[in-house]
Amino acid sequence: MSKPLIVIEGDSWERLPNFGAKSLPIVGGTGYDLGRGLEDLGYPVENIAYWGDTIAEIWRIKDYRRALRDTGAKHFLLGGGGNDLLGEGRLQTFLRLYEKGRKTEDYFKPGFYKALDDVMDTYKLILHDVYDRPEFRDVTVIVHGYDYAKPMKLGWIGEPMAMQGIDEYHPKLQDALVKYMIDHFNERLADLRRYWPKLVHVDFRGMVKGRWHDELHPRKEAFVDLALHLSQSI
Template identity: 35%
Template sequence: MVKAILDMLGLPGRSMKKDPEVALAYRIFGPDGRDETDELRARLRAARQSSEIAPAANLVRVCADGDSWINILWPWSKLFGHEKTFFDVIEENVSYYSRSVGYPGDTLADMLAARDYRQPLDSGIFDYFIFSGGGNDVLGGSALVALLRDRQAVGSSPDPHDCIDPDALATAVATLASNYDFIARDVRAADTGVTMLVHGYDYPAPRAGQPWLAVPFTAKGYDLTADKELIAAILRHLVDAFYDMLEGVAGKHAHVQVVNLRNVVDGRWNDELHPQEAASVDLAAKFSERMPTAPVA
């Protein structure tokens, strides 16, 4: 569906660039260099709202909202070196009827404000709702800078936990938990029969010069080569904290399930935080394990 809408909107001459301050978020620029991110979001939203949602009685029905792990504007984004997301893979599976309201310029705060997921869920036809959001709050950009302690302040052989400001992390995780709790309750109010599937990403790896991980670590005095193992341990700690938060939310809501994607990408990164297509296929398989191939009555 996204491809059809993009074809209709027309994107020749436009470009997409990573937002250096907000992990997993992109800005879209017009031929004249003007930032069209919000404009394109509004046009996509209008196109989606005017498109019919079919009953799809013989298929498993799945909708999604989220960040660039859901929608990276494929295949247009291929021009800029991006590859399919796991939800692009799901959309190509003929066993599923799928709808996405995700947008690669959205933060979790944007998703909460817009609540675009209500549009498909209010139809009452979907069996599963996949949600992907919050990575921008802990996994990169300015959020990571706020969490990291200076390298020189943690000694020569630090524990990765000591490299993170515990109060800042606790605040970030508490905010995430509150936001996910709201969305879980809102989803339940929209459709009492839908199952909500969430994830906490995979263990990422910085790349020299790239904005979301490498630049924040370097700015805090970490050496990407000498501190490689320490940095990996720090990122594992952050991702694990994200999953712990999700498990807490799922424990309060019977319709929420956590899909564990850790160690699935296994080095197959297209950039610091986005998987290559081969990894996306494996990530999609993790979700398919939770969604039966026979339709839910």
């Protein structure tokens, strides 16, 4: 039995440039992604994702409309949000300075929750745009969060934390802050099912198991497992 075609839109988790395994960590050179993982499982894909894209940019351009129309696909994998929250070192603006004994949740300024609200509001705009159109009535939208990334001395997580005094000498706190953000992101995504019961949320938390190429991108062997896990929802 042939597998269904999937339209894929998102960020670098959906599509990475093929820089190869020896590339610098800053460019996410894993040579693999969720799109290629699904292809290797035998799924035909129309991958319009682009590394570095924000969910706001995806909404602005709306390329998914054309892809869904042209292919007639009934499955739409939608990823994104990480670049909106972490791009250009924004994490530093979300965190308070290190203070011994400060609780994890007390490190986050209101700006973090506002930025997360903006991401989720944009997801809602895209979902309304899909589900309110009769031509896409039978499409199943699949969304996913991210896993608990490992802070390194890079510009997305480790360096912004270090600028606030939360450096490599506080690894447990760094991990706790990442967990807090990833949990909130996933919980907010899953909550969208209250409005769109047909929406599928895939939870990747705890699956990478330390197999990180850099702060944001799993290595190929982890992406293989993530794609297999995702395929169970198709």
